[in-house]
Amino acid sequence: MQRYFIPAEGWQDQYVTISGDDAHHIIRVMRYQKDDQIICNHPDTNAAICRITEIEDGVVYLVIEKWLDENVELPVQVTIAQGLPKGDKLDLVLQKGTELGAYGFIPFKADRSVVKWDNKKEKKKQERFTKIVKEASEQSHRNRIPVVYNPMNLTELIEESAHYSVKIFAYEEEAKVSEYLSFSKIVSQLSKKDRVLVCIGPEGGFSLDEVEKLKTHGFMAVRLGPRILRTETAPLYVLASISYHTEELGC
Amino acid sequence: MQRYFIPAEGWQDQYVTISGDDAHHIIRVMRYQKDDQIICNHPDTNAAICRITEIEDGVVYLVIEKWLDENVELPVQVTIAQGLPKGDKLDLVLQKGTELGAYGFIPFKADRSVVKWDNKKEKKKQERFTKIVKEASEQSHRNRIPVVYNPMNLTELIEESAHYSVKIFAYEEEAKVSEYLSFSKIVSQLSKKDRVLVCIGPEGGFSLDEVEKLKTHGFMAVRLGPRILRTETAPLYVLASISYHTEELGC
Numbered sequence: 001m002q003r004y005f006i007p008a009e010g011w012q013d014q015y016v017t018i019s020g021d022d023a024h025h026i027i028r029v030m031r032y033q034k035d036d037q038i039i040c041n042h043p044d045t046n047a048a049i050c051r052i053t054e055i056e057d058g059v060v061y062l063v064i065e066k067w068l069d070e071n072v073e074l075p076v077q078v079t080i081a082q083g084l085p086k087g088d089k090l091d092l093v094l095q096k097g098t099e100l101g102a103y104g105f106i107p108f109k110a111d112r113s114v115v116k117w118d119n120k121k122e123k124k125k126q127e128r129f130t131k132i133v134k135e136a137s138e139q140s141h142r143n144r145i146p147v148v149y150n151p152m153n154l155t156e157l158i159e160e161s162a163h164y165s166v167k168i169f170a171y172e173e174e175a176k177v178s179e180y181l182s183f184s185k186i187v188s189q190l191s192k193k194d195r196v197l198v199c200i201g202p203e204g205g206f207s208l209d210e211v212e213k214l215k216t217h218g219f220m221a222v223r224l225g226p227r228i229l230r231t232e233t234a235p236l237y238v239l240a241s242i243s244y245h246t247e248e249l250g251c
Numbered sequence: 252m253q254r255y256f257i258p259a260e261g262w263q264d265q266y267v268t269i270s271g272d273d274a275h276h277i278i279r280v281m282r283y284q285k286d287d288q289i290i291c292n293h294p295d296t297n298a299a300i301c302r303i304t305e306i307e308d309g310v311v312y313l314v315i316e317k318w319l320d321e322n323v324e325l326p327v328q329v330t331i332a333q334g335l336p337k338g339d340k341l342d343l344v345l346q347k348g349t350e351l352g353a354y355g356f357i358p359f360k361a362d363r364s365v366v367k368w369d370n371k372k373e374k375k376k377q378e379r380f381t382k383i384v385k386e387a388s389e390q391s392h393r394n395r396i397p398v399v400y401n402p403m404n405l406t407e408l409i410e411e412s413a414h415y416s417v418k419i420f421a422y423e424e425e426a427k428v429s430e431y432l433s434f435s436k437i438v439s440q441l442s443k444k445d446r447v448l449v450c451i452g453p454e455g456g457f458s459l460d461e462v463e464k465l466k467t468h469g470f471m472a473v474r475l476g477p478r479i480l481r482t483e484t485a486p487l488y489v490l491a492s493i494s495y496h497t498e499e500l501g502c
Binding site: 184 | 352393433439480488495496499
């Protein structure tokens with residue numbers, strides 16, 4: 001069944017009202033009609049099977065038929081701070097990362113990010129990002145849509161990191177040479193209260209200054225397998241591994 | 252250090268000769284000169300640091316300086332049979348799957364594959380696929396380049412599957428309702444001799460006929476976490492999980 005995330009103002013008692021892009025999708029793309037069913041997600045993470053009672057002037061009216069008792073969110077909150085990569089790789093990280101259960105995404109303006117963030121285009125970019133994570137949440141049948149933060153520089157990221165209980169960064173050089181907690185050890189010790197922040201460098205990796213500052217502020221260096229992953233593949237490895245460990249391996 | 256996979260005929264005693272696209276890349280893109288070092292991989296999976304001794308007429312001559320003792324291949328051989336997806340998603344699976352350690356890829360002509368394989372364009376496609384996995388192997392510093400098979404239909408895939416010791420397919424409906432070995436249970440039991448074949452449906456999933464035939468021929472249904480993954484994300488989840496379990500968790 002098709003799923004839509006409906007803003008809080010669309011919900012009244014046992015009724016749901018959908019307008020805008022979602023209504024367009026329901027009417028024009030899916031060609032749903034009176035009595036067809038869809039799943040509507042409330043921003044509070046609850047979801048219900050709803051039946052269309054009327055379609056008028058591009059607005060869809062529904063009645064709630066059955067609240068669903070399902071939760072497919074990752075047991076731990078994992079936020080990906082992604083060093084701004086080239087081209088449309090951030091789009092890929094947002095889409096695949098959402099499917100894999102990320103709680104949020106922070107675009108990180110890293111020293112070696114080749115792409116400079118254009119503040120003029122920020123609003124349009126944020127709109128595109130919001131659309132990508134909403135659609136990926138609907139398609140993967142998640143209970144909530146991940147947050148996409150405004151881009152942060154290192155100082156802002158470190159300030160933000162105070163809100164997280166576990167902080168790691170992908171840096172296999174460090175992981176090779178010095179004492180470190182392995183990635184699997186960190187994942188094994190995660191509990192449901194944990195908020196995990198994962199920092200991934202851009203194509204050129206982290207600068208030495210960034211490495212020092214991340215370490216000073218409690219970020220642990222990890223390697224993600226023995227092969228060198230591209231910047232956009234690393235967050236997917238992290239999320240898939242945490243899902244595998246907490247949701248499939250049952251630890 | 253930049254890495255290149257050099258065909259067997261390029262190796263003689265302690266010398267390596269590189270021509271063609273790789274020579275072009277060395278001379279024109281990387282602008283290497285006499286005395287610069289690169290890593291050359293032999294098709295037998297060994298690799299050596301080599302020093303450029305001469306560049307002449309678009310051919311690069313090198314001397315082997317040091318054989319490397321490194322192996323970053325996944326401990327088990329995992330081949331992905333990917334239901335032919337739309338657009339350039341197969342390219343994504345090949346590139347990311349190579350980084351994540353896949354042993355091989357079989358494009359699978361599934362009942363619900365919207366894209367029909369065009370035999371006329373097959374040679375060009377195979378050339379592109381070969382280029383993608385070679386470049387991804389070089390970038391991720393693998394010891395070998397994954398095989399990309401010619402596309403197979405279900406009958407051919409089942410015939411091929413006789414060469415594998417563990418066969419799974421991603422099918423969360425089946426995994427929900429009936430007795431099944433969980434994905435993590437299967438991964439936990441893998442040993443180094445195992446050859447694993449993982450079958451992934453296209454966008455529309457497997458047909459009931461395919462499900463029946465796969466089950467009859469020993470393929471086990473697994474779910475890959477509780478969220479619905481897109482066809483191109485599923486193989487990455489499988490490979491990352493197997494890498495995590497066998498290379499990071501150390502089981």
